[in-house]
Amino acid sequence: xxxxxxxxxxxxxxxxxxxxSQSETISPARxxxxxxxxxxxxxxxxQYISIIGSKETQFSEANRVMDRAEELFAPGAEMGVSSINxxxxxxYKVRRYFERLxxxxxxxxxxxxxxxxxxxxxxxxxxxxxxxxxxxxxxxxGTSIETGMNYKDTTKKDITIYVEKKQTxxxxxxxxxxxxxxxxxxxxxxxx
Amino acid sequence: xxxxxxxxxxxxxxxxxxxxxxxxxxxxVIDDGRFAASTKQLNQFFRRFNAEESPDGxxxxxxxxSLYHNIPLRQGFIQILFDNQTSSVNPSxxxxxxxxxxxxxxxxYINFHRDGWFAEVxxxxxxxxxxxxxxxxLKIQPEGLGYEWVIEEVSFPTFQRLFNKxxxxxxxxxxxxxxxxxxxxxxxxxxDSGAPESYTEKAFSPDYLTLFxxxxxxxxxxxxxxxxxxxxxxxxxGWYFEVNQFNRPGFNxxxxxxxxxxxNPGDQETILDFIxxxx
Numbered sequence: 001x002x003x004x005x006x007x008x009x010x011x012x013x014x015x016x017x018x019x020x021s022q023s024e025t026i027s028p029a030r031x032x033x034x035x036x037x038x039x040x041x042x043x044x045x046x047q048y049i050s051i052i053g054s055k056e057t058q059f060s061e062a063n064r065v066m067d068r069a070e071e072l073f074a075p076g077a078e079m080g081v082s083s084i085n086x087x088x089x090x091x092y093k094v095r096r097y098f099e100r101l102x103x104x105x106x107x108x109x110x111x112x113x114x115x116x117x118x119x120x121x122x123x124x125x126x127x128x129x130x131x132x133x134x135x136x137x138x139x140x141x142g143t144s145i146e147t148g149m150n151y152k153d154t155t156k157k158d159i160t161i162y163v164e165k166k167q168t169x170x171x172x173x174x175x176x177x178x179x180x181x182x183x184x185x186x187x188x189x190x191x192x
Numbered sequence: 193x194x195x196x197x198x199x200x201x202x203x204x205x206x207x208x209x210x211x212x213x214x215x216x217x218x219x220x221v222i223d224d225g226r227f228a229a230s231t232k233q234l235n236q237f238f239r240r241f242n243a244e245e246s247p248d249g250x251x252x253x254x255x256x257x258s259l260y261h262n263i264p265l266r267q268g269f270i271q272i273l274f275d276n277q278t279s280s281v282n283p284s285x286x287x288x289x290x291x292x293x294x295x296x297x298x299x300x301y302i303n304f305h306r307d308g309w310f311a312e313v314x315x316x317x318x319x320x321x322x323x324x325x326x327x328x329x330l331k332i333q334p335e336g337l338g339y340e341w342v343i344e345e346v347s348f349p350t351f352q353r354l355f356n357k358x359x360x361x362x363x364x365x366x367x368x369x370x371x372x373x374x375x376x377x378x379x380x381x382x383x384d385s386g387a388p389e390s391y392t393e394k395a396f397s398p399d400y401l402t403l404f405x406x407x408x409x410x411x412x413x414x415x416x417x418x419x420x421x422x423x424x425x426x427x428x429x430g431w432y433f434e435v436n437q438f439n440r441p442g443f444n445x446x447x448x449x450x451x452x453x454x455x456n457p458g459d460q461e462t463i464l465d466f467i468x469x470x471x
Contacts, residue, residue, distance in 0.1 A: 028252070080418075088316070088417045088419060089417050091417075113220055113221065114222075114223050114227060115220045115221065115222050116227045118232045118236060118249050120233055120235035121235055121239075121304075123304070123338065123339060124337055124338030124339065125337070125339070125340065126337060126338050126339070126340050127336060127338075128336070128337040128338065130338075133233060135233055137221075137223070139221050156232070188439065190439055191439055191445075
């Protein structure tokens with residue numbers, strides 16, 4: 001299902017890129033298309049996080065979803081987490097972060113997302129790839145039945161996106177397309 | 193123009209009156225306007241300062257768009273780009289700054305790729321087994337096909353304590369006929385003196401960044417974590433401002449101007465010396 005969505009996004013890009021093949025700059029129209037694809041990936045990540053965190057998700061299913069979630073990220077991506085009480089950033093590999101989320105000691109976990117996101121401009125890196133940041137907000141609620149403890153927080157997630165021009169072969173023709181990968185994520189607890 | 197100001201006002205007034213987060217049927221939490229109002233990224237600080245996006249941040253304005261660099265929109269944005277809760281920026285100074293930036297004759301903008309702004313990053317390192325604070329100063333520079341952040345300076349109190357060059361009568365010296373003795377008195381200078389920097393030229397200034405990198409390469413200095421970030425801007429002629437991140441309840445949050453100084457001749461160097469804290 002997801003692969004089909006991404007494929008359609010890539011096709012959309014092909015249509016957009018065909019008129020711009022000589023130029024490496026990203027036009028507003030192409031930027032908008034890249035934003036849409038990047039947002040799709042962020043939404044998928046949000047959905048995967050909700051599934052991994054949910055206590056109703058079986059262990060094997062959570063592991064399968066973690067695999068899918070990991071595929072969204074560029075190799076070596078890390079989550080940098082800080083809280084209201086400490087500005088220190090704790091670093092976790094993406095997989096480790098998901099495993100910690102799955103292992104949280106609550107009987108009921110509810111993860112929801114705010115209906116707001118902010119997408120930065122794309123800046124070009126020395127290696128020619130473009131980089132941007134998408135900001136989203138997550139609300140977490142965990143309940144422990146035994147202790148009656150109810151924990152809530154809202155976190156801001158600043159998610160790196162890497163945008164790269166790639167090539168593919170379609171019917172013997174080499175065609176350029178733009179692909180998006182997620183990178184490091186900064187997780188900050190907010191006062192909201 | 194009047195329409196854009198009205199739109200801006202309606203947007204920010206309306207988000208100010210809604211007080212609670214609500215849930216939509218799908219499980220999505222509807223923002224009560226606080227996150228929309230927050231300057232969520234430094235990128236948004238640039239866009240708002242220059243009026244290069246819509247009031248809610250959902251639409252990017254480009255040259256040729258009717259509201260791109262629109263003066264009333266900028267005025268509304270810049271007003272909310274100040275920390276209005278804890279910083280004591282004088283209102284008349286703020287007004288003078290806004291008037292200066294929005295000048296009809298020579299409006300001024302901030303630019304991501306231009307010199308005149310840099311980041312100050314508070315970090316923690318383990319140095320010889322002990323936890324130590326270090327402040328890194330980073331700037332944007334062109335490199336290869338794009339840009340990169342690079343370290344320009346470091347302030348590391350542990351090193352600074354090591355370099356305390358005595359002045360005047362307290363300063364040891366190599367007497368002016370030392371050469372006749374084949375500089376044999378260097379032994380006393382280096383072995384007996386507790387401050388070998390006494391024997392350096394007037395213009396000597398320790399290069400802390402080189403020392404810092406040396407210690408890191410030798411394995412004596414290990415990065416631990418980042419504790420805070422702020423930004424310094426000198427891009428507006430005759431003005432300096434500092435941008436900090438405010439993570440607190442309410443609508444005046446995110447990346448905001450925490451400090452504003454009108455510069456007289458020579459002030460920029462004084463402020464830079466203070467920020468870099470190299471002495």
